[in-house]
Amino acid sequence: MGIFNGFSNDIGIDLGTCNTLVYIRGKGIVANEPSVVAVERGTKKVVAVGEEAKRMLWKTPGDIIAIRPLRDGVIADLETTEKMIRYFIAKVLPRRLFVKPRMVIGVPSCITEVEKRAVEESALKAGAREVEVIEESLAAAIGANIPIHxxxxxxxxxxxxxxxxxxxxxxxxxxxxxxxxxGGDEFDESIIKYVRQTHNLIIGERTAEELKVNIGNATPDKSIEKMEIKGTDAITGLPRRLEIDSVEVREALQEPINAIxxxxxxxxxxxxxxxxxxxxxxxxxxxxxxxxxxxxxxxxxxxxxxxxxxxEQPLNCVAIGAGMYFEAAQQSQKEKSNYNSINV
Structure with missing residues (x-):
């Protein structure tokens, strides 16, 4: 294996429910796009992946469906996940590269062995030479420069x-x-539920996410922020505008935050x-x-x-840590053998 390392690209992937991030050692984060794939309904042929596919979510014509292949951090659709990983690898690696990359993928620790194998299988089929699946928080710790050794x-x-x-x-x-x-998806769902129950207004995921990002907070703020949103009236079925404030958003988020x-x-x-x-x-x-x-x-x-x-980079930690995993493992092995030789 050592002979390949000079040519090999170590790739770290944060296979997220919302976004997939790809890190290449020596280059940094090279891709950060939504985990969405748009396919033709009958043939399952991929029409778009990532940012372009997300724009199609909930807005596709009858013959095209936009799929989020990961749910709650795990693979819900194996075939589509493989196509998505393949797309990201093709996008970030030059075609002329003759050595397949080593790949480390961060996954939640709550996934089953079957789900773990599904992730490995997807990566190998997508073109990896070697696949290591590690816990997200371990990858995040390495990516956040925590001295885990x-x-x-x-x-x-x-x-x-x-x-x-x-x-x-x-x-x-x-x-x-x-x-x-x-996680963040439940934050959005809690906002959707609150707006419907309190104001009889049906809003979509994107609007809920905008509310969370722009005026969402977990602790009372000195100033109350407001934002205008648009949705469908639950009673009349007609479009309607509504002004909502940060106090209401905080109230909507209380349940998932308390659970965490x-x-x-x-x-x-x-x-x-x-x-x-x-x-x-x-x-x-x-x-x-x-x-x-x-x-x-x-x-x-x-x-x-x-x-x-x-x-320092909360969004990128898992991908960075996954990409640095082989290096970190080598370093810790070195330190362990130094320690053992001192204590012999």
Whole structure:
């Protein structure tokens, strides 16, 4: 294998429910597009992938269907996922490359062995030479430059589109990990549900996401922000406008946010005391798109009594960490053999 390494591209993939990110060692993030594939209804022929396919979501003519092949961080449609991975690899790697890439894919720890094998199979069929499937929070920790090889406790909270994963990592391993199939998608669904129940207005996922990103918050803000949205009146069926404020959005998000905080508290409760002491000192590192919700880090700090802060590139951590995994594993092996030789 060593002979290939000079020519090989190590690719890290964050196969997300909402977005797929691809990282190539030495080049950085080379693709970041929605995990959506548009196919012809009868033939399943791919019409578009990523950004172009997302624009078709809910707006396609009868003969074209836009599919999100991943649900809650796992593969719901194996064939379409394979086509999507193949598309991203073809997009980021030159055709003349004669050595197949090594690929590391970050997946939620709550997926089953069958689902894990489905991810590996998709990547191998899409052109990988070697595939390693690792937990998202381990990848996120590597991508956030956390020294995971140290004999100290580090807590990572990765809030993705379909799952949230809370892990305590020490000496390159997961000491405690809990994952729930709840993430940014549930934030959007909670907003849709609230707007319908409170204002009799039906809105789509895109509008809910805009509300979350623009005026969403987890803790009360000094100023109340407002935003105008458009939707369909649930009673008359006619289009209608509505002004909604940040207080209502916060109320709508309470349930999924509380569920994530409860999971963090549960994980802290399961952490060995020595490692818990390290976490209190070092804080909780937050990654994933959901961590960008305004005030969420403050709320987690207040609720747990442990400092919480966002990683430098929360959206990219899993892809970067996956791409650096082989390097990190090599480094830790080196350190382990140095340690053993000193102690002989």
């Amino acid at each position: 140290e004999p100290a406790g580090h807590m990572v909270v990765d809030i993705g589109g379909g799952t949230s994963e809370i892990s305590v990592i020490s000496l390159n391993g997961m000491v405690v990990t809990n994952a729930i199939r709840l 905080i409860e999971e963090i508290k549960k994980t802290l409760g399961e952490t060995p005391p020595e490692l818990a002491a390290d976490i209190v000192e070092r804080g909780i590192v937050m990654t994933g798109g959901g961590s960008l919700l305004k005030g969420l880090d403050t709320l987690i700090s207040n609720e747990t009594g442990v400092p919480a802060f966002k990683a």
